[in-house]
Structure formats: C-alpha cells, structure tokens
Amino acid sequence: MKQESSPRIFAAEQRSRWRSDPPGIWSLEGADLDSVPALSILTTLWDQPRWLEAYHLYDQRGSELFEEICRLPEYYLTRTENSILESHAADIIAAAPVQCVVELGAGTSKKTVHLLTEQTRRRGRSIFAPIDVSVSALLASQEAVRRDFPQIEFHGLHARYEEGFNAIEKSLPTLFVFLGSTIGNFNHTDFPRFFRALAAAMGPNDFLLLGADRVKPVKLLEDAYNDSRGITAEFILNVFRNINHRLHSNFDLDQMRYHSWYNPEWQQIEMFAVATESQQIRFPEMGASFHWRRDEKILVEISRKFEPLRLQEQLRFFELAPVKHFTDPDQWFSVLLLKKRG
Numbered sequence: 001m002k003q004e005s006s007p008r009i010f011a012a013e014q015r016s017r018w019r020s021d022p023p024g025i026w027s028l029e030g031a032d033l034d035s036v037p038a039l040s041i042l043t044t045l046w047d048q049p050r051w052l053e054a055y056h057l058y059d060q061r062g063s064e065l066f067e068e069i070c071r072l073p074e075y076y077l078t079r080t081e082n083s084i085l086e087s088h089a090a091d092i093i094a095a096a097p098v099q100c101v102v103e104l105g106a107g108t109s110k111k112t113v114h115l116l117t118e119q120t121r122r123r124g125r126s127i128f129a130p131i132d133v134s135v136s137a138l139l140a141s142q143e144a145v146r147r148d149f150p151q152i153e154f155h156g157l158h159a160r161y162e163e164g165f166n167a168i169e170k171s172l173p174t175l176f177v178f179l180g181s182t183i184g185n186f187n188h189t190d191f192p193r194f195f196r197a198l199a200a201a202m203g204p205n206d207f208l209l210l211g212a213d214r215v216k217p218v219k220l221l222e223d224a225y226n227d228s229r230g231i232t233a234e235f236i237l238n239v240f241r242n243i244n245h246r247l248h249s250n251f252d253l254d255q256m257r258y259h260s261w262y263n264p265e266w267q268q269i270e271m272f273a274v275a276t277e278s279q280q281i282r283f284p285e286m287g288a289s290f291h292w293r294r295d296e297k298i299l300v301e302i303s304r305k306f307e308p309l310r311l312q313e314q315l316r317f318f319e320l321a322p323v324k325h326f327t328d329p330d331q332w333f334s335v336l337l338l339k340k341r342g
C-alpha cells in the first residue's frame with residue numbers, strides 16, 4: 001500500500017512514527033491499543049475500592065451507547081454544550097487565531113462542526129485533527145467532515161490523548177478542543193498529570209477550549225446519569241463485556257446491577273457495578289482471579305462537576321490563562337477558552 005506523505009500537523013521528530021491506514025486515519029507504528037489494557041485493568045481491579053479507567057468503556061458498542069446517551073432527555077450536557085458552541089463559535093474562533101483544530105476524545109465531533117463552520121468562514125483552508133481511541137468514531141467524523149467541509153484537511157489520530165497531542169507540531173497555531181466534560185472523568189491523580197502534559201505539548205500560539213459540567217442541584221445531576229430507559233446502565237455494564245472479550249475473563253452481566261449517586265463532598269457522580277451474587281472472576285491468560293463479593297461495588301466511572309471560576313484559577317497553575325468564559329442561560333455548563341502562557 002502506498003503510504004500517505006506525513007502532514008504538517010506532526011512535529012518533525014514524530015513524522016516517521018505515524019502510519020495512515022485507512023487513508024486519513026493515523027496510528028503510531030507498532031501501537032496496539034488493545035494490548036496495554038490487560039495490566040491497567042488488573043492493577044485497578046485489585047485496588048481498594050476496586051475501580052476501572054474510563055478508557056475501557058469505549059469499545060464499538062460503548063461508543064454507540066455513548067451516542068445514545070447524548071440524545072437522552074435527562075442528559076442535558078450534550079445539548080447545553082452544543083447550544084453554547086452554536087451561539088459563541090464566532091467569538092471563540094475570532095479570539096483564537098489558529099490554522100488547526102485538534103480535538104481530544106473527539107467521538108464523532110458533532111458539536112465541533114460549529115467551530116469548523118466559523119473557522120472555514122473566517123480563515124478558509126484549515127486542518128482538523130480529532131484524536132480518539134475509537135476508530136469507528138473517527139471514521140464517522142471523517143465522513144461528515146469530507147462531506148460538509150471540503151476546505152478542511154482531515155487527519156484522524158487513532159491514539160490515546162497524550163500520544164496524540166505530543167505529536168502535534170508546536171509552531172502550528174492550534175486550538176485544542178476538549179468537550180463533553182470529559183475532564184470530569186479524570187480522577188485527582190489523572191487531572192494534574194493530564195494538564196501538565198497537555199500544557200507542555202502546547203506551543204506559544206495555542207489555545208485550549210474546555211467544556212466543563214457545573215455543580216448544580218443533585219436531582220438534575222443524578223437523573224442525567226440514571227436515565228429511565230436504562231441506557232447509562234447498559235453503557236457502564238458493557239465495560240465488563242469488553243473486558244471479557246479482551247481478557248477472556250468471566251464477568252457475569254446477569255449477576256450485577258448499576259448504581260450511581262452524587263457524592264457532594266467530592267462533587268462527582270460515581271457510577272458503580274454492584275455484584276448481585278458473588279462471583280469468582282478469572283483472568284486465565286494472566287493466571288489471576290479474585291472473589292467479587294455479593295453487594296461489593298466496582299467504581300467504573302466518575303463524572304466530576306466543576307465551579308468554573310475555581311477551575312480557571314486552578315488551570316493557571318498549568319500555564320493556561322483564561323481568555324473567555326461562555327455559559328448557557330441556566331448556567332448549567334461552561335465552555336472555557338484558555339491560552340497557553342507564552
């Protein structure tokens with residue numbers, strides 16, 4: 001197969017490391033996104049309390065279920081953030097003079113189209129580079145961008161966040177976009193690690209657009225993560241189907257249930273799988289097993305809620321200075337524009 005020549009989004013020292021297959025979707029040479037999780041799954045499952053990294057939720061079925069969640073009436077996050085981007089895309093793009101938009105954990109990039117519309121209207125030819133571990137999401141995004149934005153050069157990066165943003169050329173003025181309040185899924189260790197690494201990867205003319213869900217009345221929050229159709233439950237428990245598939249383990253989905261609540265002290269929704277019967281969980285290839293006791297919980301995902309001013313203050317410590325703050329009339333969600341301090 002003829003290799004595509006490496007695009008200018010990649011830093012010089014990174015160019016030889018990336019391969020495109022299919023065209024327009026780039027992966028790190030030799031990287032196998034399925035191979036690393038075994039250890040990361042076992043180390044957190046042996047922790048107390050047992051927990052999992054959110055990353056494992058997004059196999060193909062997980063990505064489809066997440067798309068369904070975004071359309072649920074209770075899940076106000078997507079439509080609220082979308083309305084903020086729709087109303088303020090022109091202000092955002094005017095304030096961030098860039099040639100490239102790099103979206104982290106992009107999914108199908110449906111909300112990002114508002115930014116791409118303004119970017120092409122104002123600046124013509126530009127680059128869009130979504131980064132995601134879900135190749136099906138990147139392919140859907142590629143199809144939509146090719147159809148609707150002929151002036152946009154599309155490069156999907158099938159990679160983890162850090163692998164992706166570390167590859168971007170620092171001298172290319174870039175707007176990094178991180179939507180969906182995905183930062184809320186980072187625990188208190190991952191959060192500083194992520195922002196330290198992202199800020200170090202950003203160039204002096206780069207910006208970050210960050211979507212963050214806000215602290216609000218508990219009923220609204222808890223309903224958003226416990227919908228009446230049970231889609232969130234299916235999304236969370238699907239992680240065990242994914243783990244069984246990858247590691248040939250024997251989690252029994254019929255003997256577990258979903259439970260979520262808002263932890264007010266930590267300002268986060270916590271989403272658990274609870275064993276309804278005790279199970280002996282085996283990982284034959286790793287020679288490991290554990291006893292999952294009846295009623296014992298595994299923390300599958302958290303969704304932290306933020307106070308935007310405090311978040312802005314905190315991000316200053318990562319060399320990210322606030323530029324503008326956009327919100328909705330109910331002040332349920334915030335979209336923050338930040339600039340890398342030069």
Ligand SMILES: C[S@@+](CC[C@H](N)C(=O)[O-])C[C@H]1O[C@@H](n2cnc3c(N)ncnc32)[C@H](O)[C@@H]1O
Nearest residue numbers: 055058105106107132133134159160161179180
């Ligand atoms: C909560 S969804 C948000 C999707 C989209 N940005 C939105 O706002 O609707 C998180 C996305 O991040 C991706 N993802 C999760 N962990 C990742 C990682 N470590 N590196 C890259 N992408 C990741 C998932 O595949 C998923 O598409």
